[in-house]
Amino acid sequence: MPRPESDRKYDDASWHAGGDFPADVPYSQGGVHIAIFLAWVIHRGLYNPELFETADVEMVQQRSVSILGLLDRYDEKLVAKELSVEGNAFASYYYGLPQQGVVPPYLKDYGRTLGAGLPSLYHVAPTWENYAKLEPVMDQRYREWVARGRPAQPPGSRASVSASTLRIVLGWIVGIVLFGLGAIIGLAWVVSRLHQ
Structure with missing residues (x-):
C-alpha cells in the first residue's frame, strides 16, 4: 500500500x-x-x-x-x-x-x-x-x-451504495435483455410454425 x-x-x-x-x-x-x-x-x-x-x-x-x-x-x-x-x-x-x-x-x-x-x-x-x-x-x-x-469504504457509504445500486440496475438490465431475447426467439419460433 x-x-x-x-x-x-x-x-x-x-x-x-x-x-x-x-x-x-x-x-x-x-x-x-x-x-x-x-x-x-x-x-x-x-x-x-x-x-x-x-x-x-x-x-x-x-x-x-x-x-x-x-x-x-x-x-x-x-x-x-x-x-x-x-x-x-x-x-x-x-x-x-x-x-x-x-x-x-x-x-x-x-x-x-x-x-x-x-x-x-x-x-x-x-x-x-x-x-x-x-x-x-x-x-x-x-x-x-x-x-x-x-x-x-464502510458498508452503507455513498461509494458502496452506488456500487450496490449499480450492480442491481445492471442485473435488472441483463434480465430484461435476456427476457426480451427469449421472447423474440419464442415469437419467431411461433411465427415460423404458423407459416408452415
Missing part, C-alpha cells in the same frame, strides 16, 4: 468553530473527537513513527498528557502524514474524509458512546475516562475492518 498524500486532512479543530458551535463551550472542545481518535491511533501503533516523538508516544501510553494537550502538540489537526499506511487505510474507512451530509462511522460511534444526554457532541469532556469508554468500540471496529479484508 503506498503512503497517501501527506497533506490530506481528515479533520481540523478550526473547522468546528463556526456555524452551530455552541457558545457555552471553549473553542478547544471542537477538537475533542479528533484528540480521542489520535490517542487511539497512538495506543494501537498506527501512527507514523517518523513524525511522533518517543516522549509524546510514551505520554499518551501512560496517559500523562491531557487529551487536548496531545492535540495541541499536533496543531489541532488529524492529517495523513501523522498516520502509518495501515492507520491511514483505517482512518479513511472509519474516520472518513470531510463530505457534505455524510456522518462517518467514527462520529456515529462517538455520539452513541459519549454524547447521550449532552446538549451536543461538543460538550463531551476531554478526559481519559471518555477515551476508555470509546476505546473498546474503536477496537471492535478495527477488528471488523481487518476481518472484512480492509475495505476502502
Whole structure:
C-alpha cells in the first residue's frame, strides 16, 4: 500500500468553530473527537513513527498528557502524514474524509458512546475516562475492518451504495435483455410454425 498524500486532512479543530458551535463551550472542545481518535491511533501503533516523538508516544501510553494537550502538540489537526499506511487505510474507512451530509462511522460511534444526554457532541469532556469508554468500540471496529479484508469504504457509504445500486440496475438490465431475447426467439419460433 503506498503512503497517501501527506497533506490530506481528515479533520481540523478550526473547522468546528463556526456555524452551530455552541457558545457555552471553549473553542478547544471542537477538537475533542479528533484528540480521542489520535490517542487511539497512538495506543494501537498506527501512527507514523517518523513524525511522533518517543516522549509524546510514551505520554499518551501512560496517559500523562491531557487529551487536548496531545492535540495541541499536533496543531489541532488529524492529517495523513501523522498516520502509518495501515492507520491511514483505517482512518479513511472509519474516520472518513470531510463530505457534505455524510456522518462517518467514527462520529456515529462517538455520539452513541459519549454524547447521550449532552446538549451536543461538543460538550463531551476531554478526559481519559471518555477515551476508555470509546476505546473498546474503536477496537471492535478495527477488528471488523481487518476481518472484512480492509475495505476502502464502510458498508452503507455513498461509494458502496452506488456500487450496490449499480450492480442491481445492471442485473435488472441483463434480465430484461435476456427476457426480451427469449421472447423474440419464442415469437419467431411461433411465427415460423404458423407459416408452415
